[in-house]
Amino acid sequence: MMFKKIGMIAVALTVFFTTSVLAAGNPFADVPADHWAYEAVTELVSDGVLTGYDDMTLKGQREITRYEMAMMIARAMAAEKDVEVSTRDKQMIAQLAAEFSDDLNALGVRVACLEQQADVVQWNGKVEYTNKQARTSAAGRRSSNTLLLRLEPSAAIEPHWQVKARLEAAQELSQDETGTVRLERIYAQGDYDALQLTFGKLPLYTNEEGMLWDGQCSGAVASFGGGLKRQDGAVLTLLGGRLSPEELSPDFGIVSAEAADLYGINFDGTKNKILAGAGAYRLKNDSWDSAYFSAGNTAAIWSLHGAYRFTNRLRLSGAYAENTKAKSQDTAWQTELDYGTYRPEMQGSWQLYSAYRQLGESAAAAGTDDALHYGQKGWEVGAKYAPLKNVGVILKYGDGERIDSHQGIKQYFARVECFF
Structure with a gap:
């Protein structure tokens, strides 16, 4: 070697x-x-x-x-x-x-x-402004205006290992409050030819494009396979750790602030224009409300997902997940069509998308929920554009209803983000 x-x-x-x-x-x-x-x-x-x-x-x-x-x-x-x-x-x-x-x-x-x-910590980050609005027949109109500062320091330990962190401070403009800095992530990452190891408070973004989880957890992740370095290839990932109640939907049977045990395995394979993958996750918390799960305190979720790239700019993707231990809203699925390539570091880049999502709250525990949230189903459309280098504008609109009550809901999402 x-x-x-x-x-x-x-x-x-x-x-x-x-x-x-x-x-x-x-x-x-x-x-x-x-x-x-x-x-x-x-x-x-x-x-x-x-x-x-x-x-x-x-x-x-x-x-x-x-x-x-x-x-x-x-x-x-x-x-x-x-x-x-x-x-x-x-x-x-x-x-x-x-x-x-x-x-x-x-x-x-x-x-x-x-x-x-050589020893100086490298800093990256962004400042973003986000406006959210939701309208329902029962609650009327609700809105929020938030400023967020995100700092992401990193430092190399040796050629294979580095440490990373994420600090965030958010402020609701309508309250004119002082934001509190939170340490969201801190972890060590080792990168080799066909192996990546991560330990600490680390990112948790599941491989069906964040439909199940888009946040962080405390634990360890090991990924193996040629797909770590190549566009075509396979990657097998094992994860284990603890998941805070903040990383789960409020309707997930949570009755205490205790963290849940989380174990998972997922697989991704890419060949030419086709991507396919699967995942399985097990969560357990003795304090969960037994009314939500047939096993009392355990959730078992499996997922399948795939995508096909027609051209470099046109892509169709889909995902399905099921919580086999849940008593209600035990499935989640989505399909999305994307056109364009949005990269905020490339001035003039853009992307349009249209999606349909049904996010059962016992399956889609805490995924990406900008325009449609857990417990909802409906259509979502959006656009992303980089008017300047390292500046992005994101617009999203969701038109759907609550899965349980069929109450209609319309949601608007707008964000301006500046990277540095």
């Missing part, structure tokens, strides 16, 4: 540079074969930061000199200015530059203060 990584870097050097005469007489010592820099540069190649060759299976038998490694790092530093580079890759480049700063200086590459930058 080490020879493979050394070989990949050697081939990249051959393509990137035509400096064999200089390299042959370089004054620098070899980089030891077990040095962490080999894995770091190999990952930069895999992520597309360093490009220039196609055969990822070539193997070599020689070590890389410090001079050659410095040239690779200089190339990566230059790539940061020309291509989109992830926060993790930026941190990796900074660590490499700090490690080989003397060699880079010998090449005339300025690396002042990179030793400090």
Whole structure:
């Protein structure tokens, strides 16, 4: 494996540079074969930061000199200015530059203060304004206007591991109140060729596009498969942990503030234009109201989902889920047609969609619910647009009814989000 990584870097050097005469007489010592820099540069190649060759299976038998490694790092530093580079890759480049700063200086590459930058926490986030309105025949019109600040720091520990967090502060404008900062997530994440490990207070977004859960939980997640690095491939995910009552619908039989045990497994496979997957989840809380579940305190939910991409811009998806332990509203399903590609970092990008959803509250426990909520069914349409780079505008409209009472409800959702 080490020879493979050394070989990949050697081939990249051959393509990137035509400096064999200089390299042959370089004054620098070899980089030891077990040095962490080999894995770091190999990952930069895999992520597309360093490009220039196609055969990822070539193997070599020689070590890389410090001079050659410095040239690779200089190339990566230059790539940061020309291509989109992830926060993790930026941190990796900074660590490499700090490690080989003397060699880079010998090449005339300025690396002042990179030793400090390599350890600096990277910050991303957004500010968003959200307006929600709901109209029903019984309750009339209700609305909210919310400002939210989200900060997402991350820091690389070593080439494979990093720590991440999410802090949020929300303020309801109609109350002119002072928002409270909450630590929503904090976790460690390890990324390898076909393995991803996550531990802590981590994201929970189920693979049927968030129909069941769109939030966070405390625990551990392990994902395996080639689909982690490639567009085509399969991924198997195992998860286990604890789920706060805040991450479940109020009508889920909750009668106390105790967290529930959560275990799950899901699978996703993508081949060409087709995506298919399945999931199974088990929740247990001894304090749940037995009136909601046949087993008294246990929920068992399974799901199926799929999607077909007709073109790069047109996609049809669908999902179905059932809680086999629930006594009512035990199923949830949705189908959605999307056209366009919305990416807030790309000015002018946009997307339109139309969907029908039936979100039984015992199955769709706490999914994405911007325009239709758990316990409701109906049509939803929406549009997303990026008028400026890193600025997005999202509009959604839901026209449906309560599943239990058939009471009609219309809901409007508007958001402006600015990323940084």
